[in-house]
């Protein structure tokens with residue numbers, strides 16, 4: 001298995017491999033919705049993109065993205081984890097690395113590959129053999145106390161996205177308090193609030209991602 005982390009230190013202009021970004025988080029937190037919103041924003045920035053999805057035993061999210069009309073369907077690759085979602089993004093990411101390599105062979109100009117993990121629990125983290133940088137998506141409707149529970153996903157991700165901010169008044173969550181607690185447990189590492197349905201906050205996510213892995 002090659003060392004993705006070492007490769008990521010090489011500037012993109014060298015033409016060696018695409019930057020790889022992971023998006024993990026609990027079931028239904030809005031990972032695919034965020035990707036659907038990110039695709040046009042990244043395209044406007046001129047970023048050559050491909051996506052790898054992970055589902056337990058289906059290709060549901062890949063089919064959804066392929067049908068979306070947002071991206072060339074050939075640029076979406078599906079991994080069927082067949083096991084706990086974190087197994088194939090952390091313990092043995094071989095299938096995902098192979099899917100990314102396949103996309104790079106098919107699209108030699110690809111600059112950024114997003115890997116969506118299957119929905120998992122708060123302990124889910126990405127191997128740095130697979131990705132250079134990763135986002136953990138939680139959502140307001142999952143409960144305002146999620147950051148306080150200090151799951152490894154919330155603590156260790158490079159960027160914590162708090163999605164479904166539009167739902168805060170309906171589920172009795174104090175969004176400001178939730179963000180403040182997330183900030184405290186993450187010791188001020190990045191957090192961005194989003195509404196993946198309206199697109200609010202998505203530009204800031206694209207900006208953070210682009211700066212972190214493409215240096216632009």
Ligand SMILES: Nc1nc2c(ncn2[C@@H]2O[C@H](COP(=O)(O)OP(=O)(O)OP(=O)(O)O)[C@@H](O)[C@H]2O)c(=O)[nH]1
Pocket residue numbers: 025026027028029030031032033034061117118119120163164165166167194195196197198
């Ligand atoms: N109100 C609201 N709904 C959202 C938001 N983001 C996603 N949703 C809805 O939440 C549901 C789950 O979104 P998905 O994007 O499928 O979530 P996911 O994390 O990809 O789910 P899995 O891949 O199954 O783990 C869908 O019905 C979305 O329309 C948001 O910001 N606000």
Ligand SMILES: [Mg+2]
Pocket residue numbers: 031032033061116
């Ligand atoms: Mg999904």
